[in-house]
Amino acid sequence: MINIDKKIKTSLIAIIILNILAVSSYYLFIGKIIEKKNASSLAVEELKGVLIEESKINATKNILKVNKGNLDRIESSFINSDSLVVFLEEIEALGKEAGVELKLSSVAIEKKDGDILNLNINTIGHFRDIYSFMLVVEQLPYKISFNRSHLRKIEGEDENSGLWNGSFSLGLLSFKKTN
Secondary structure (H helix, E strand, C coil): CCCCCHHHHHHHHHHHHHHHHHHHHHHHHHHHHHHHHHHHHHHHHHHHHHHHHHHHHHHHHHHHHHHHHHHHHHHHCCEEHHHHHHHHHHHHHHHHHHCCEEEEEEEEEEECCCEEEEEEEEEEECHHHHHHHHHHHHCCCCCEEEEEEEEEEEECCCCCCCEEEEEEEEEECCEECCC
16 A cells, blocks of 8 residues: 555544534534524514504504594494483473473383383474474484374364374384493
8 A cells, every 4th residue: 555644644634524524513504594594584474473463453443543433423323321311301302492392201111122212202282393393303313213103183273273282102222221
């Protein structure tokens, strides 16, 4: 065999060891880079998920802001136990404005597919005033059902000069009982 000088042999072994160390370091370094890349990819995906959820929350908040007026209007279309007296006073005021004498003969809450407020109203006045009162009540922003209405002439010769008695049974369907 060829007699290789000891110095060259040592240098060659040192170069081979250095190459092995360099290649090992390279693979370790690349492995760490891939590990960090995967971790950052997971963090980016997590951040995207958080941003999507945040945008959904903001969109929902905007929808609620936009629909706040609608929700308030819908909510104001219902009478609850707390605002019942105000509603009854409103009915009485409408009777007075229409020029009829009005008496609420009974108020009762009925449980039927939800709460229904039943009112029995008796009126005395001219036919046109009682009819006008009925039309105004019907136009209130609540869901009202005329269950029964009865008009009877109590004095006078014709419709325009005499007094009439009106008896009505209403159901307020947009009523919700509060505890």
